[in-house]
Amino acid sequence: MKANALPGLPTGVLPVTPICRTFSVSSAGGKWTTISRVQLPITAAYAFTDYCALAQTLEHCIIDISMPPSGQLTPFNTYITLSRSQGRDMIQLLRDFDVRLFTQHPSEYLWNEDERLDKMDESTKLWWQMTKGSGGVYKRLHALT
Numbered sequence: 001m002k003a004n005a006l007p008g009l010p011t012g013v014l015p016v017t018p019i020c021r022t023f024s025v026s027s028a029g030g031k032w033t034t035i036s037r038v039q040l041p042i043t044a045a046y047a048f049t050d051y052c053a054l055a056q057t058l059e060h061c062i063i064d065i066s067m068p069p070s071g072q073l074t075p076f077n078t079y080i081t082l083s084r085s086q087g088r089d090m091i092q093l094l095r096d097f098d099v100r101l102f103t104q105h106p107s108e109y110l111w112n113e114d115e116r117l118d119k120m121d122e123s124t125k126l127w128w129q130m131t132k133g134s135g136g137v138y139k140r141l142h143a144l145t
Contacts, residue, residue: 016040043094050080061085064094065101075106 005011022036043062065078078101085091105111 016042050077053080053084056084057086058084058090059086060090060092062092062094065097066095067098073101075101075104078102 006014009015017040018038019041020036020038022034024032024034026032061084063081065073065081067073082091
């Protein structure tokens with residue numbers, strides 16, 4: 001699903017307007033200077049999806065891990081995207097992102113499956129201790145092999 005068309009514009013057309021960003025820098029003498037910059041928010045680049053980036057190592061990356069206008073972003077997508085560069089010093093983030101992406105469990109389904117497997121592990125250990133201790137079931141199973 002693509003982003004909806006804006007009122008008054010054809011489908012697939014997005015307006016690009018200048019944005020202003022203000023930041024401060026300090027000089028060697030400790031004096032702070034505030035700078036305001038106005039420019040078009042355009043980054044010339046070769047872009048591809050996290051899926052296409054699999055098995056590639058890129059020297060320098062400008063990465064966008066903010067929520068897309070349609071669809072979703074998961075910790076899996078983010079991991080793939082961030083792990084494609086040659087190191088964290090070679091990554092620049094294009095814009096702000098939701099930090100919950102890194103603090104939530106990646107998948108409720110996987111969480112539930114991990115819980116199920118943990119319970120199965122505990123019940124298997126208990127069963128093994130009981131059968132090995134009595135010798136009966138263990139000896140019968142061992143005799144069949």
